[in-house]
Structures are given as C-alpha cells and as structure tokens.
Amino acid sequence: MSVFNRIKTSSFLLCSIVAFGALQLIAGALFLSSLSDNKDSFETASSANDKVMALTNAWYALNAARADSNRVLIWLQKDGPSSSKIEGMVQHGKEQIALADRWFKEYQSGPAIPGLDPALNDRLAATYQVYSTQLSTLIGIAANRDMPGLFGLNIANDQLAMEADYNHWRDAISKLSKQASTRSNQAFATMLWLLGSILLIVVFFIGLCWRVMSRVLIQPLNLALGHIRAIEQGDLTQPIEIDRSARNEMxxxxxxxxxxxxxxxxxxxxxxxxxxxxxxxxxxxxxxxxxxxxxxxxxxxxxxxxxxxxxxxxxxxxxxxxxxxxxxxxxxxxxxxxxxxxxxxxxxxxxxxxxxxxxxxxxxxxxxxxxxxxxxxxxxxxxxxxxxxxxxxxxxxxxxxxxxxxxxxxxxxxxxxxxxxxxxxxxxxxxxxxxxxxxxxxxxxxxxxxxxxxxxxxxxxxxxxxxxxxxxxxxxxxxxxxxxxxxxxxxxxxxxxxxxxxxxxxxxxxxxxxxxxxxxxxxxxxxxxxxxxxxxxxxxxxxxxxxxxxxxxxx
CATH class of the missing domain: 1.10.287.950 (Methyl-accepting chemotaxis protein)
Structure with a gap:
C-alpha cells in the first residue's frame, strides 16, 4: 500500500499518456514503413510492367515488319515485280520498324528494374539492333522488288537470337515478380505479428493502468468520500488514517x-x-x-x-x-x-x-x-x-x-x-x-x-x-x-x-x-x-x- 501511496497521480497519468503515445508512434512507424515498402513494390511493378509492354510492342512491331517482307516475296512470286500491293506492304514494314525503334527507346529510357541482370539488357539491346538493321535492309530489298536478294538475305538466325534473349528477359522479369510477391507476403505476415504483439502489449498496459489507478486514485477517493459522508451526518469521531511518508495527491x-x-x-x-x-x-x-x-x-x-x-x-x-x-x-x-x-x-x-x-x-x-x-x-x-x-x-x-x-x-x-x-x-x-x-x-x-x-x-x-x-x-x-x-x-x-x-x-x-x-x-x-x-x-x-x-x- 505504501508503494502505491508514493506514486503521484499526475506522474502516473503523464507516464500513461507517454506510454500510449509511444505505442501509437511505434504502430504508426510500422504502418508507414509497410506503406513505404508497398509503395516501392508498386512502383517497381509498375515500372517493370511499362518496360515489358514497351519491349513486347517493339518485338511485335519487328515481327510485323518481317511478315510484311514475307508477303512482298509471296506477291513477287505470284504477280511479279509489277504487283500494285508491294508498295503498301513496304511502306507498312518501314512504319513498323520505326514504331519498334520508338518502343525500344522508351524501354531503354525507363528506370532500371531492381534485381535484373544488366548483362541481359545489354545482350537484348545488341540482338535487337542486329535484328532491326537486318529487317531494314530486307525491307529496302523488297522496295527494289529484288526477289533473288530477298531469298539471298537470311535473317532467321537473328530473329531466333532476339527471341531467345527476349524469352530470357521475360523469364527474369517473371522471377523478379514472384520474388517481390513473396517478400510482400512475408512483410504482411511480419506486420500482422508486430501489430498483434503491440495489441497484446496495449491490453496488458491497460490492465496494469487500471490496477494502479484503482489503488492510487479510486480506493483513496472512496475512503475520502466515506469520511465526508460521516462528517456530513455530524459524526466527527471516526479517525482518518494518513500515511506521513506518502507524497501523492490522494x-x-x-x-x-x-x-x-x-x-x-x-x-x-x-x-x-x-x-x-x-x-x-x-x-x-x-x-x-x-x-x-x-x-x-x-x-x-x-x-x-x-x-x-x-x-x-x-x-x-x-x-x-x-x-x-x-x-x-x-x-x-x-x-x-x-x-x-x-x-x-x-x-x-x-x-x-x-x-x-x-x-x-x-x-x-x-x-x-x-x-x-x-x-x-x-x-x-x-x-x-x-x-x-x-x-x-x-x-x-x-x-x-x-x-x-x-x-x-x-x-x-x-x-x-x-x-x-x-x-x-x-x-x-x-x-x-x-x-x-x-x-x-x-x-x-x-x-x-x-x-x-x-x-x-x-x-x-x-x-x-x-x-x-x-x-x-x-x-x-x-x-x-x-x-x-x-x-x-x-x-x-x-x-x-x-x-x-x-x-x-x-x-x-x-x-x-x-x-x-x-x-x-x-x-x-x-x-x-x-x-x-x-x-x-x-x-x-x-x-x-x-x-x-x-x-x-x-x-
């Protein structure tokens, strides 16, 4: 009892407020950290998605230009150099190559994807450059209606090389996405555990505060109210026990x-x-x-x-x-x-x-x-x-x-x-x-x-x-x-x-x-x-x- 009498009510309330405030700050800091991680993960996923879309569009545009060169060869075989459809196919092929260049430049100008091997980007850029150059040459031969030249220029290996590098790059991106998802799940589980721990600490602290409050404030108040009621009824014979060593308000x-x-x-x-x-x-x-x-x-x-x-x-x-x-x-x-x-x-x-x-x-x-x-x-x-x-x-x-x-x-x-x-x-x-x-x-x-x-x-x-x-x-x-x-x-x-x-x-x-x-x-x-x-x-x-x-x- 004497230990509780030495606890000041104002100090106890101040400590309780500070403790609750500290718990709130810790919970807020954890929440902000989780939001920051989620924000970074979202930005990384968004950046990766943009780069995947840009590179995929460039790959599809190059393949469309290759298809135009193949259709020119077919029409040369069918109608000869005088075919009226060759000019439109050649123009479409050039537009697809220009579109592919724009998409690839957008891919290269975007921020680097964290965790992705830079060598893979370098190989992909090299194979793209070779494949794009060969397609430009092929479209130029098609514009001249040179059927032997079209048969003589073989770019299948360049296409396969870029396709292999593109597939490797997509696999690496997919692997990074899975790793990010795993880390996000782990961070979510960790956050749940921390929040649960903080909740248990808060419940324990509330019980402790109630215990101390009842001993420091409520019981002395009830005792004082009892003496006040006795004085109100005119009874001045009841002795009031006081602790001389106590220093608190009660x-x-x-x-x-x-x-x-x-x-x-x-x-x-x-x-x-x-x-x-x-x-x-x-x-x-x-x-x-x-x-x-x-x-x-x-x-x-x-x-x-x-x-x-x-x-x-x-x-x-x-x-x-x-x-x-x-x-x-x-x-x-x-x-x-x-x-x-x-x-x-x-x-x-x-x-x-x-x-x-x-x-x-x-x-x-x-x-x-x-x-x-x-x-x-x-x-x-x-x-x-x-x-x-x-x-x-x-x-x-x-x-x-x-x-x-x-x-x-x-x-x-x-x-x-x-x-x-x-x-x-x-x-x-x-x-x-x-x-x-x-x-x-x-x-x-x-x-x-x-x-x-x-x-x-x-x-x-x-x-x-x-x-x-x-x-x-x-x-x-x-x-x-x-x-x-x-x-x-x-x-x-x-x-x-x-x-x-x-x-x-x-x-x-x-x-x-x-x-x-x-x-x-x-x-x-x-x-x-x-x-x-x-x-x-x-x-x-x-x-x-x-x-x-x-x-x-x-x-």
Whole structure:
C-alpha cells in the first residue's frame, strides 16, 4: 500500500499518456514503413510492367515488319515485280520498324528494374539492333522488288537470337515478380505479428493502468468520500488514517480532510462552550438597549418641541423678509415710474423745442408770403396803369387787376396776423419750455429719492434674508438633530430586536451544534472554556451606556 501511496497521480497519468503515445508512434512507424515498402513494390511493378509492354510492342512491331517482307516475296512470286500491293506492304514494314525503334527507346529510357541482370539488357539491346538493321535492309530489298536478294538475305538466325534473349528477359522479369510477391507476403505476415504483439502489449498496459489507478486514485477517493459522508451526518469521531511518508495527491487529500476534521472538532467544541456565555451577554445587551431606548425617546420628544418653536420663529422672520421684499419691489416700481416720467418730460421738452423751431419756420414762410403779396400788389398796380392806358379795351383787365390787388392786400393782412399769432405762440412755448425744465429737475430729484428709498429697502430685505437664513439653518440643525435622535431611537429598537433575535439564534446554534458527536477529550476541552472575558467586557459597556445617557440629558 505504501508503494502505491508514493506514486503521484499526475506522474502516473503523464507516464500513461507517454506510454500510449509511444505505442501509437511505434504502430504508426510500422504502418508507414509497410506503406513505404508497398509503395516501392508498386512502383517497381509498375515500372517493370511499362518496360515489358514497351519491349513486347517493339518485338511485335519487328515481327510485323518481317511478315510484311514475307508477303512482298509471296506477291513477287505470284504477280511479279509489277504487283500494285508491294508498295503498301513496304511502306507498312518501314512504319513498323520505326514504331519498334520508338518502343525500344522508351524501354531503354525507363528506370532500371531492381534485381535484373544488366548483362541481359545489354545482350537484348545488341540482338535487337542486329535484328532491326537486318529487317531494314530486307525491307529496302523488297522496295527494289529484288526477289533473288530477298531469298539471298537470311535473317532467321537473328530473329531466333532476339527471341531467345527476349524469352530470357521475360523469364527474369517473371522471377523478379514472384520474388517481390513473396517478400510482400512475408512483410504482411511480419506486420500482422508486430501489430498483434503491440495489441497484446496495449491490453496488458491497460490492465496494469487500471490496477494502479484503482489503488492510487479510486480506493483513496472512496475512503475520502466515506469520511465526508460521516462528517456530513455530524459524526466527527471516526479517525482518518494518513500515511506521513506518502507524497501523492490522494495522500495530501486525506491529510487535508484529517486537518479539516480536527478543525471542525475544535470549532464545534468552542461553539458549544461559548453558546451559554453568548446567551447571557445577549440578555444583558437587550436590557441595556431597552433602557437606552426609553431615554432616547424622551430626548426625541424634547427636540421635537424645540424644532416646533424654531419653525414658528422661522415663519415670523420669513414673513418680515417677505414684507421687506414687497416694499423693495414697490420702491423699485416707483423708481421705474419716476424714471419713465422723467423720460416723458424730456420728450415734452423736445416737442416744445420742435414747436418753437416750427414757429420760426412758419414765421419765415409768412414773411415770404407777405413779400409775395407786396410784389403782387405792385404788379396789380402796374396792370391797372396799363389797363387805363388801353382805354375801353383794358377795362376788363383793370377789373381783374383790382381783384388781384385786393387779394394781395388781404394776404398781406393775413400774413401779419399769422406773424402776430406765431410771436405769441413762441412766447408761450418758451414759458412752457422753462416750466418743463423745472419739471424735469423735480422728476430727477424724485428719482434720486426713490432710488435711496429702494437701496434702504434692499438693505433691510438683505438683512431680513440673512436673518431668515440663519434661523432656517438653526431650524435645520435642530430638525437634523431631531431626525438623528429619532434614527438613534430606531437603531436602539433595532439593536434590541437584533439582541433578541441573536439570543434566539444562539439558542438555535447551540441546538444545531449538539448534532455533532465529539470524542470525550474534545468535549472536556470544550467544557473547560470559561466565559470570564465576556463578563469583563460587559461592565465597561454598561458604563459607556450610562455616560451616553448623561450626555443626552445634559444636551
């Protein structure tokens, strides 16, 4: 068991992952090697097949050219040199020889077949060259329709030599193909064996991992879950065994669970020991809060009366301030009215001055009219004189001249009357201008007096505002103090309610902690805890409450 406790879960998981990865890499490498071998074998077989096809096509083309030469010989014997079919056979034979050369060049340009004897390729090339050359010569003789030449040239031995080399080459290729197939089968069997071995290793490793995992992780987790369920049910008496030499995560988990159990035992014991002291202290706090609440309520009532008086004073001062504001507004309105009156008087003076100037202009106009009337009168006299000279013919013109003279005299009289009236109006306008100037001076004096009254009312209003603001601030301070006192009273009531609730919760806590089962040693330690520090702290608290009450009464 101790050996497994020294195995770290993280290290074990890392080693397992690395091992599985290594097995995957090995299997992948073997698979890639097999694919590479198959690829090489396929490429070799494909290359060999291409070379076999090229050489076979070349061999068939040469044999076709040989057959054409034989058919030419037959037609020469049958129809003689004049046969029309010989030319086509000769042309076909030449094409077959050219085709054979192309196929043989393709054969030679391809990659060498691994394992094939190079000497065999050399012999095959030599016999092909001889046979192809002889066939070209034979086709040339056939083109000349030389039947004795055809009989005289014997290329059967060359054909047999190439056929023998071609057969040897095909046999060698067939042998190499069989060897490649055998190697492929052997490689496949080897690969199956290796993969089977790797599969067995993987199965064994999985079983080993499961064994180690159950000892390192699963069993300690089940043990920890059992202790956690016991703690959940309130049983703190079950001991948790830990291995001090263990270094893995599960051992640290059990050690932490053991520490948590010890801390819970200590905490529950202390809570049990402190429950009674808390109940006693909470009861005394509740009694002090009740006393403080009653005195705070009395203080709040006194502050309410003070606040009501301050509100009445504030209302009176505010009314005075409003009256002063209204008087200031009236003074301001009077000043504005006086200023407007001054402006109206200025307008009247300007109007009178305008009338005076208009009178002067009218006087000038009447002077012009009077001058015109005088000149008209003279002209009328001249016209009458001329009419008298004219005698009987100028009598009507003399009558008209007389009427014009009368009108001119009347215009002169009217102009004089207008001048007289204008002179009287000018004198009156001057008197009115003097009176308007005196009225303007009076209005300016009134405006100055009204402005002084307005300034005095503004100062009175400002002083009233400041007084009202000061009293309002005092009232706000008293109201704020009243509000704070009421809040303190509410807080004292809440503290009293909280103390009662805390007392009930302490009782509930005591009953809740009683659920836990402790060892006898832990219970003895819990009983030995005293509540003396709580009682020592409670007396100064009462003294502070008394001082606070005295301060409130002094206030």
């Amino acid at each position: 051992a640290r988990l059990l050690a932490g669970l053991h520490g948590m159990q010890l801390a819970l035992v200590k905490t529950v014991g202390n809570v049990r020991a402190s429950s009674d002291s808390i109940l006693t202290g909470v009861s005394e706090i509740a009694a002090g809060n009740n006393d403080l609440s009653s005195r705070t309520e009395q203080q709040a009532a006194s502050l309410e009366q003070t606040a009501a008086s301050m509100e009445q004073i504030t209302a009176t001062v505010k009314q005075n301030a409003d009256n002063s504001h209204q008087a200031a507004k009236l003074a301001l309105s009077a000043a504005e009215t006086a200023e407007k009156g001054g402006e109206i008087v200025d307008g009247v003076i300007k109007t009178i001055f305008g009338l005076e100037e208009s009178s002067k202009k009218i006087a000038e106009i009447t002077g012009v009219i009077e001058s015109i009337a005088f000149q008209t009168n003279i002209l009328a006299l001249n016209a009458a004189v001329e009419a008298a000279r004219a005698g009987e013919n100028g009598r009507g013109f003399a009558v008209v001249a007389g009427e014009v003279r009368n009108l001119a005299q009347r215009s002169a009289v009217a102009a004089k009357d207008i001048n007289t009236l204008i002179a009287e109006s000018s004198a009156r306008v001057q008197n009115g201008s003097k009176l308007a100037g005196q009225a303007e001076d009076s209005m300016q004096a009134i405006v100055v007096s009204v402005k002084q009254v307005r300034d005095i009312m503004d100062e009175i209003s400002s002083a009233s505002d400041e007084q009202s603001k000061g009293i309002s601030q005092v009232g706000l301070a008293v109201s704020e103090l009243d509000r704070v006192t009421q809040q303190n009273a509410a807080l004292v009531e809440e503290a009293s309610s909280a103390a009662q609730s805390l007392e009930a919760q302490a009782a509930h806590l005591n009953s809740a902690v009683a659920v836990f089962r402790l060892t006898q040693e832990a219970e003895r330690k819990a009983v030995s805890v005293k509540s003396a520090p709580l009682r020592a702290v409670r007396k100064p608290a009462m003294a502070v409450a008394s001082n606070t009450s005295e301060n409130w009464e002094a206030f």
